[in-house]
Amino acid sequence: MTRTLRWIVFAIAAIAMNFPVIVTLITSFKSAREISSNAGLWINAPTLSNYLSVLTDTTRFNIWLYLFNSTMAALIGTLLAMALAFPAAYAIARSETGRRVLFPMVVNLRAVPLIIFAIPLYMMYQWLGLLDTRIGLGLILTIVNIPLALVIFVNAIADVPVELDEAAKVDGASTLETLRRVIWPVVRPAMPTTFIFGFITAWNEFLFGLMLTTSKAVPMTVGASFFFAASGGGVNWGTASAVMIIGALPPAVIGLMMYKQIFGSMTAGAVKG
Amino acid sequence: MQLVNRGEGRLFLSPLVIFLLLFLGFPAIVNLVYSISTVTFETLRAPELSGYGNYLDVLSDRYFWQASWFSLRFGIITALAECLIGLFLAIFLNPLLGKRPYLMAPLMLPLMVAPAMVGLMYRLVLHEFAGPVPYYLWMWFGDSPAFLDADNAFRTLVVIETLQWTPFAFLLFHTAYSAIPSDVREAAALDGAGGWTLLTKIELPLIKPTLIIAFFIRFIDGFRVFDNIYALTGAGAGGSTTSLSIYIYQAFFKQGAIGKAVAASVVLFIASLVVLYALTALGSRRKEKT
Numbered sequence: 001m002t003r004t005l006r007w008i009v010f011a012i013a014a015i016a017m018n019f020p021v022i023v024t025l026i027t028s029f030k031s032a033r034e035i036s037s038n039a040g041l042w043i044n045a046p047t048l049s050n051y052l053s054v055l056t057d058t059t060r061f062n063i064w065l066y067l068f069n070s071t072m073a074a075l076i077g078t079l080l081a082m083a084l085a086f087p088a089a090y091a092i093a094r095s096e097t098g099r100r101v102l103f104p105m106v107v108n109l110r111a112v113p114l115i116i117f118a119i120p121l122y123m124m125y126q127w128l129g130l131l132d133t134r135i136g137l138g139l140i141l142t143i144v145n146i147p148l149a150l151v152i153f154v155n156a157i158a159d160v161p162v163e164l165d166e167a168a169k170v171d172g173a174s175t176l177e178t179l180r181r182v183i184w185p186v187v188r189p190a191m192p193t194t195f196i197f198g199f200i201t202a203w204n205e206f207l208f209g210l211m212l213t214t215s216k217a218v219p220m221t222v223g224a225s226f227f228f229a230a231s232g233g234g235v236n237w238g239t240a241s242a243v244m245i246i247g248a249l250p251p252a253v254i255g256l257m258m259y260k261q262i263f264g265s266m267t268a269g270a271v272k273g
Numbered sequence: 274m275q276l277v278n279r280g281e282g283r284l285f286l287s288p289l290v291i292f293l294l295l296f297l298g299f300p301a302i303v304n305l306v307y308s309i310s311t312v313t314f315e316t317l318r319a320p321e322l323s324g325y326g327n328y329l330d331v332l333s334d335r336y337f338w339q340a341s342w343f344s345l346r347f348g349i350i351t352a353l354a355e356c357l358i359g360l361f362l363a364i365f366l367n368p369l370l371g372k373r374p375y376l377m378a379p380l381m382l383p384l385m386v387a388p389a390m391v392g393l394m395y396r397l398v399l400h401e402f403a404g405p406v407p408y409y410l411w412m413w414f415g416d417s418p419a420f421l422d423a424d425n426a427f428r429t430l431v432v433i434e435t436l437q438w439t440p441f442a443f444l445l446f447h448t449a450y451s452a453i454p455s456d457v458r459e460a461a462a463l464d465g466a467g468g469w470t471l472l473t474k475i476e477l478p479l480i481k482p483t484l485i486i487a488f489f490i491r492f493i494d495g496f497r498v499f500d501n502i503y504a505l506t507g508a509g510a511g512g513s514t515t516s517l518s519i520y521i522y523q524a525f526f527k528q529g530a531i532g533k534a535v536a537a538s539v540v541l542f543i544a545s546l547v548v549l550y551a552l553t554a555l556g557s558r559r560k561e562k563t
Contacts, residue, residue, distance in 0.1 A: 006369045013362055014379040017436050020394035021386060023405055027397060039400075039408035084292055087285035090277070097282030102290065108549050109297075111490075113497030115518040116538045116545075119525050120300035120307070143296050146289070175281050204387030206500040207518070211526070221389045225504055228396065235396075237403045244393055248386045255385035256378050 021248065028241035035237050050242035063243060065216075066223030070203050070250075072134045073219055077141025078198035081149045082191070084142070089153030090179055094165065103154065110147040117143075118211055125212055134217045137209060141202040148201075149194050156190040157183055196258050200251040220247040301542075308536040314529060327536035336512060337537060340520035347431065347516065348496035354435045355491050356484060359442030363450050364472070370447065381444065383437045391437055392504030399429070421506055423513045430502055430514060434495060442487045449483040450476065489552050493545075517541055 015022070027035060029046045038044065054063055092098045121140065122131075130136030160183060168178045209219040218226075224247045227240040277285070308327050310320035331337050362380075370376050383391075398404050399420045410417035420429045453476060461475045477484075499518040506514045515523070521541070524534035 003369075006366060009362070010366055010369060010376065013366075013439075017383045017440060018379060019436070020391050020398050021382070023398045024394045027403070035403055039403050039405055041405050084289040088289040091282040091285035095277035095279070095282035097277075097279060098286045102286065104553070106289075106293070108553075111493045111549055111552075112545050113518055113541060115497065115499065115521050116304070116542045117297055117300040119521070119531070119534055119538060120303035121296070122525075123303065124300065139296065142292070146293075150289075175277055200385060204385075204390070206387060206389035206504070207522075210503075211522070221387045221500075224390060224393055228393065235403075237397055237400070240393075241397060244390055244397075248390045251387070252382060252385045256382065259378055259381050260374070 021245075021252075024241045024244050024248075027237055028245050030238055032236065032238050050238040051246075054239050054242045054246065061223065061226055061243075063220075063223065063246065066218055066220045067246070067250075069134055069137070069213075069217050069223075070220040070247075073137040073141055073209075073217070074199050074202035076135060076138025077145055077202040078195055080138065080142045081145035081198060082153075082194055085146055085149035085153050086187075087179070089150055089157055090183060092150075093154050093157035094162075103150070106150050107147055109143075114144070115207060118207065121208075122211055130212075132213045132215060132217045137212055137217055137219065140208045140212065141205055144201060144205060144208075145198040149198060152190050152194050153187060156187045160186045193258070196254055200255055203251045223247070304535050304538050304542075307531060308539045310532065312531050312535075314531070327532035328540070330530075330533050331536045331540060334533070336515065337520060339512060340515045340517045343427075343513075343515060344496045344498070344517040347427075347434070347498060348492045348494075350431055351434045351438070351495040352488050352491035354431070355439045355442045356488050358435070358439045359444075359487070360446050360484070362439070362443045363446035364476075367447070367450060371451065377444075377447075380440050383440050384444075386437075388437065388500035389504040391433065392501035395433055395501075395505050426506060426514045430505070433501060433505070434498065437501070438491060438494070442491060445483050445487045446480060449480040453479050485555065489548075493548065497545075 023041070026041055026043060028050050029043055029048070030038070031045060031047050031049060034044055054061075058064060088098065088102075092103050125131045125136055128136075130139070164182050164186075165178055168182045173181065203219075204221060205219070206221045209222040213219065213222065224240075224243050227243045228235050306322075307320055309322055309324060311323040311326075312320040366376075398406055401407050401417070401419075406420075407417040418425055420426070457475065457479070458471065461471050466474065496516075497518050498516050499522070502514050502516060503519060503522075517537070521534050521537050524530045524537060
């Protein structure tokens with residue numbers, strides 16, 4: 001009895017939480033005619049035409065460009081954050097430098113509304129000519145990803161027994177060599193998780209994409225909203241749905257493939273940070 | 274043995290520090306300077322210092338307080354709802370999920386979808402002609418509320434935010450709850466503690482730290498909400514859905530009121546520092562106890 005109840009609660013929760021995705025997925029397979037006559041959750045005549053037109057007709061909305069922009073900016077934003085965080089994490093875990101002030105400050109960054117920095121960053125980008133560039137967007141996404149990367153790396157390095165470092169030092173290894181030969185192999189398993197979590201976060205970011213890009217470097221999250229601003233005749237819900245599904249797909253697929261690992265890092269970042 | 278000496282430590286930290294100074298430190302200073310200046314898009318490079326006028330503008334702006342009140346209410350209500358539902362699901366579904374970890378996947382999916390994308394999706398879900406929710410409400414009840422008008426928008430947004438982020442609280446609680454050692458439960462059972470007593474006297478106190486952390490994280494994220502509201506309503510509905518983040522964005526981009534936007538940023542910054550300080554103080558007190 002209770003068991004059945006548990007299954008029912010699970011089903012309700014799963015459907016309610018994923019409801020917008022379910023509805024959008026269903027609508028994306030309906031023809032324009034069917035959408036106007038049938039807004040329900042079943043499809044009479046499923047069609048791929050929405051996906052075809054979105055992916056092939058790029059005269060007004062270039063979805064490939066948006067996908068490319070999101071990918072590039074997210075790659076920059078994730079890899080750079082990891083590259084900056086890794087050596088810093090070593091210093092924080094193995095010396096007094098940075099542990100008192102820098103580490104808590106960076107971790108707390110996660111909790112600061114980034115809109116605070118958005119206006120001066122907009123001006124700075126204007127001066128530097130970084131507005132509407134993929135690199136510019138990637139640099140900002142780096143900021144978004146640094147806190148979690150640092151927390152994961154510091155925790156991972158702190159789990160390495162200090163004796164290993166000491167043994168390497170006794171054998172005459174320099175700090176850089178110790179980092180490369182002792183620390184790196186142990187921390188390496190944390191890299192894919194950090195990368196994937198960062199990539200998803202960066203891909204899903206919206207505010208800076210909205211503020212700092214206009215056409216050439218528009219990411220998918222912002223580009224998707226363009227499909228709603230269609231002039232005249234209202235929104236074409238079929239193609240808009242296809243766009244939303246395509247835009248939501250990469251992080252969802254990667255996330256579900258790696259959900260166990262992501263789950264771990266998410267809770268690690270939250271609880272230990 | 275000194276593993277990493279001071280100089281090396283600094284060297285390893287320097288790339289990160291330089292990056293943060295460039296992308297956060299410099300903007301912070303620009304914010305402070307502009308917030309006490311008269312500045313327009315024409316005089317960006319030569320702002321004229323003019324005292325605290327911008328702060329007066331912001332603090333006497335009715336819409337600033339309306340937005341603050343929105344953010345505060347939104348943050349508290351959604352965080353509470355997410356934690357309560359998440360806690361219920363974590364405990365109630367635990368026997369189900371323990372043996373079948375793959376069931377976690379559908380409960381985690383909402384966390385992978387961009388909030389902006391979710392906002393856009395709800396435009397469809399709630400659309401009066403194309404959306405299934407009004408469709409079924411009309412079919413079954415012959416009526417459907419205007420979900421996004423000024424009266425209902427707040428409630429609608431709370432539900433949307435809660436549905437997307439309850440999984441976050443749920444995941445934290447699930448982990449904490451599953452991590453309670455079985456001998457603790459067995460010992461309590463030996464002492465005669467049954468279901469409810471076990472839950473309220475043993476289990477909940479054990480996961481209390483996680484409860485507090487989840488609430489704060491969700492409160493902070495709800496407080497600074499931007500993406501889904503902007504994507505869904507464009508912050509319309511008569512300003513009834515303007516969060517603080519959206520207020521700052523609009524002051525800058527829509528009205529070109531740079532000084533006001535920047536002063537509001539500084540006020541928001543100070544407010545978040547206060548919250549963070551409180552959180553850190555709370556955290557360190559917790560550590561001393563254990």
